[in-house]
Amino acid sequence: MTQLSAPGRPLRPRGKLLQEDARRHHRALLLQSLFRDGPASRADLARATGLTRVTVSDLVGGLVEEGLVEELGARPGGRVGKPATLVGFAPDAADVVCLDLSADGRVCGALVAPTGRVRLRRSAAVKGRRGDDAVALVLRLARDLVALAERPVLGVGVGSPGVVDPGGTVLDAPNLGWHGTPLSRALHERLGLPVHVANDANTAALGEHTFGRADSGHLMVLRVGTGVGAGLVLGGALLHGHGSAAGEVGHVVVDEDGEECACGRTGCLETLLAVPRLRARVDGLDPAARADALAGTGRRLGAALAPVVGALNLRHLVLSGPPDLLDGPLAGATADALRRRLMPVVGDDLVLRTSDLGEDVVLVGAAVLVLNAELGVS
Amino acid sequence: MTQLSAPGRPLRPRGKLLQEDARRHHRALLLQSLFRDGPASRADLARATGLTRVTVSDLVGGLVEEGLVEELGARPGGRVGKPATLVGFAPDAADVVCLDLSADGRVCGALVAPTGRVRLRRSAAVKGRRGDDAVALVLRLARDLVALAERPVLGVGVGSPGVVDPGGTVLDAPNLGWHGTPLSRALHERLGLPVHVANDANTAALGEHTFGRADSGHLMVLRVGTGVGAGLVLGGALLHGHGSAAGEVGHVVVDEDGEECACGRTGCLETLLAVPRLRARVDGLDPAARADALAGTGRRLGAALAPVVGALNLRHLVLSGPPDLLDGPLAGATADALRRRLMPVVGDDLVLRTSDLGEDVVLVGAAVLVLNAELGVS
Known part of the structure; x- marks a missing residue:
């Protein structure tokens, strides 16, 4: 926890604070480099971040002391001269x-x-x-x-x-x-x-972007559960929207001739896709009829999302929810409908899949x- | 133009470069503050940017020398003590x-x-x-x-x-x-x-965001001309998309039963909205029939854009193109259709209008x- 100074009395003069700001920024650069790209020598880090060797050594020393970074010994492989020592993000630090x-x-x-x-x-x-x-x-x-x-x-x-x-x-x-x-x-x-x-x-x-296979920085995760909601990472950053409501697509009307919604309107995305609605529509059907029904839902989902995927030029669209409903005909038909509706420059590069991270x-x-x-x- | 150093010989030691990097960053902070918020005293600028008074005075001195910033004299109004001197972004500098x-x-x-x-x-x-x-x-x-x-x-x-x-x-x-x-x-x-x-x-x-009335930082501009395309500023930054194709919505299929498109598909947004198509649909109609036809186009446009506006939680949707087609029934029906299809938390705050900047x-x-x-x- 931060120790606060007495009221009205700044803890440190401004100039010092600015230096600390730069130091924190440089420290984050080093950690980010080790986190994304794995172990590296101090020289590698200086090249990757544009910081001086002296600054890198100083900051790495501090990070090793804190336990966030660990020394990993000499780089494997038989180069001539003194082998470089690698440091890495310490997975067990915290x-x-x-x-x-x-x-x-x-x-x-x-x-x-x-x-x-x-x-x-x-x-x-x-x-x-x-x-x-x-x-x-x-x-x-x-x-x-x-x-x-x-x-x-x-x-x-x-x-x-x-x-x-x-x-x-x-x-x-x-x-x-x-x-x-x-x-x-x-x-x-x-x-x-x-x-x-x-x-x-x-x-x-954010989970998909950092720990899943959707690390393009241009992705939408559509969560399908009791309700339906989306999260967007665009240009590598989470989108919040004007009123912090970005991704709130569950109650966007996508089919004016659709089913009645709990919100009082007709044809919200939730009436198409929420798990209870999907189960009610497919439970008890034989496998072929079930696949047909799920594919029909996928086609309508693709039609509704095409303007979003096209406008944002997304790379990844990830469906997150029960695999028995989402994987297979529904995901396949959604992808087909999107490709049919998008320009090749956008549709050809689009990866649509269900999340590997599951409920985690x-x-x-x-x-x-x-x-x-x-x-x-x- | 930048004077390059001899190959292999850095122009300046790294530490110096980093200082210049910080200097350039601080200079941009000051200019941005004067550009967005208007004239200010050096003390105002220090408060607004978090920089020290000494740094502000030093940088403002340089900017005045370059002609990008100008001295505007004492602040109007009768405060006690020595009145603060204002400086401002110089509109005639460049x-x-x-x-x-x-x-x-x-x-x-x-x-x-x-x-x-x-x-x-x-x-x-x-x-x-x-x-x-x-x-x-x-x-x-x-x-x-x-x-x-x-x-x-x-x-x-x-x-x-x-x-x-x-x-x-x-x-x-x-x-x-x-x-x-x-x-x-x-x-x-x-x-x-x-x-x-x-x-x-x-x-x-970008023009609307900086010089128009759509400065929320959450906006889409839909350009309607021979073709149709959009530009998105989200969280204050221009969206590029995975393949630099963000906003390329003209050839997204929005109506599978729509008109045939030059691209070979059916019902692209351009078949609904491009100026030649719109003119062909409304030219020669009497005023009431013309208004009806434009409102019908607006309803279909609102339906196509609702998932985009909802997912992004946009504040401003700006239509840019011929006012005789876009202003009036088309814009009105688009706004109505969007509000009917969006949650109040998103729809109530949405401002839909045509651009004041016109063709500029x-x-x-x-x-x-x-x-x-x-x-x-x-």
């Missing part, structure tokens, strides 16, 4: 406490390594808790995970349902009874750790929220 | 040579002030020139404008049709016979000035390309 509040009736948590590996899981039933009671439940789960950590905890990352503002206030999550609930502040005050909260679909998009995509994305904010890596 | 290559059969150019004011215009007929001949025509127009400038020329900005890569190579502009044409390099080599090229719709989006939107956007790259302002 844990991240990660929470996924988007599951139906449960809050799920995990300790996640900076490599994205889930070390340990815990969860708790919501049992109808709402408002402050739901916040208290989340706090308990986070506290349990902090207590279970065997390494320093870098911070707490949370993927929450609903619209979340940049300060970590949940503007609207009806299922948990949260309306303008300052979740990030509440957890930070009680845990004394850095806390970062984002919408679950946005968190999933929000948890590992929550780790990215923390890695990004605290270390500058993603 | 000209930007701006080119719009998206018009039908003409290349249009202008000298544009850093305030976005068009000082002087020139244009030339294309007369079927293609490939290198078209590049030569553009070069001649740019040269004429450089010769006409009465102030230092900050650089050359170009809005070109087609997909343009980040290095200013036009990947594909069939009307000018350009395929992989290094337009930026060709102009830079012959003019000896900084040159920045982008797609015309992307350039228009690409020219002033081309100035933003240069201001942004050369001074760090936008």
